[in-house]
Amino acid sequence: xxxxxASTPPxxxxxxxxxxxxxxxxxxxxxxxxxxxxxxxxxxxxxxxLRAKVKRSRTLRDKYQDLLRRQKLATRERVGTKVGxxxxxxxxxxxxxxxxxxxxxxxxxxxxxxxxxxxxxxKQAAGARAKQALETKRRVQVExxxxxxxxxxxxxxxxxxxxxxxLGPTSESARVARHAMQPxxxxxxxxxxxxxARGRRNQAKRDxxx
Numbered sequence: 001x002x003x004x005x006a007s008t009p010p011x012x013x014x015x016x017x018x019x020x021x022x023x024x025x026x027x028x029x030x031x032x033x034x035x036x037x038x039x040x041x042x043x044x045x046x047x048x049x050l051r052a053k054v055k056r057s058r059t060l061r062d063k064y065q066d067l068l069r070r071q072k073l074a075t076r077e078r079v080g081t082k083v084g085x086x087x088x089x090x091x092x093x094x095x096x097x098x099x100x101x102x103x104x105x106x107x108x109x110x111x112x113x114x115x116x117x118x119x120x121x122x123k124q125a126a127g128a129r130a131k132q133a134l135e136t137k138r139r140v141q142v143e144x145x146x147x148x149x150x151x152x153x154x155x156x157x158x159x160x161x162x163x164x165x166x167l168g169p170t171s172e173s174a175r176v177a178r179h180a181m182q183p184x185x186x187x188x189x190x191x192x193x194x195x196x197a198r199g200r201r202n203q204a205k206r207d208x209x210x
Contacts, residue, residue, distance in 0.1 A: 017099050025095055033057055034099065037106040047118070050111040057107055061100035068093045 017025075022034045033056055035041060045053070071090045 017102060022099060025092065025099065030060060030096075030100075033060065034103055037103040042106060042110050045110070047111065047114050050107055050114060053107045054104065054111060057100050057104040061097060061104050064093050064097035064100060068097055 017034075019035070019038075022031055026034060033053065036045070036053060037057070042050075042053075068090065071093055075090065
């Protein structure tokens, strides 16, 4: 273990394992898990990927913690002391347990961040949908009120075709009456013309006898 870089968060500083150290300590498959928990790699993961990595790193941490307990127990039984300290084997197992405790913490923290961000986005989207639905409901209510008020208000008489239609029956009656009077008027005019013509002929005869 070495001191942290300036860019490393304070909560990681005490347990920060370098990539060089991890390469010397871990197997190839374990190193892949370690590398995935660092920097841009962990930031690019989807929630499903992070959950899988959390499960995998927890399994590895628990594996080496259990192995360390067994090694200590075996050492105590062999040397007959309660300290249970052995050589390089125990130290290596302890280092691996610490490494995957770090890795698990990084994956867990990132998953929490992603899930909280998703929850905030979902809440904001739900609020926006609720606001839009409320605005739509209010608009429909206002339009319905306007339509009801328009239906209840008295309408002024129209001057257009509708008014002409309303006057239609009266105009039609007048037209029929005028049509019925036309023959009678024509007959009276004919009588007057005949009487006038006869009067002119009689006057002509009187004038010729003088």
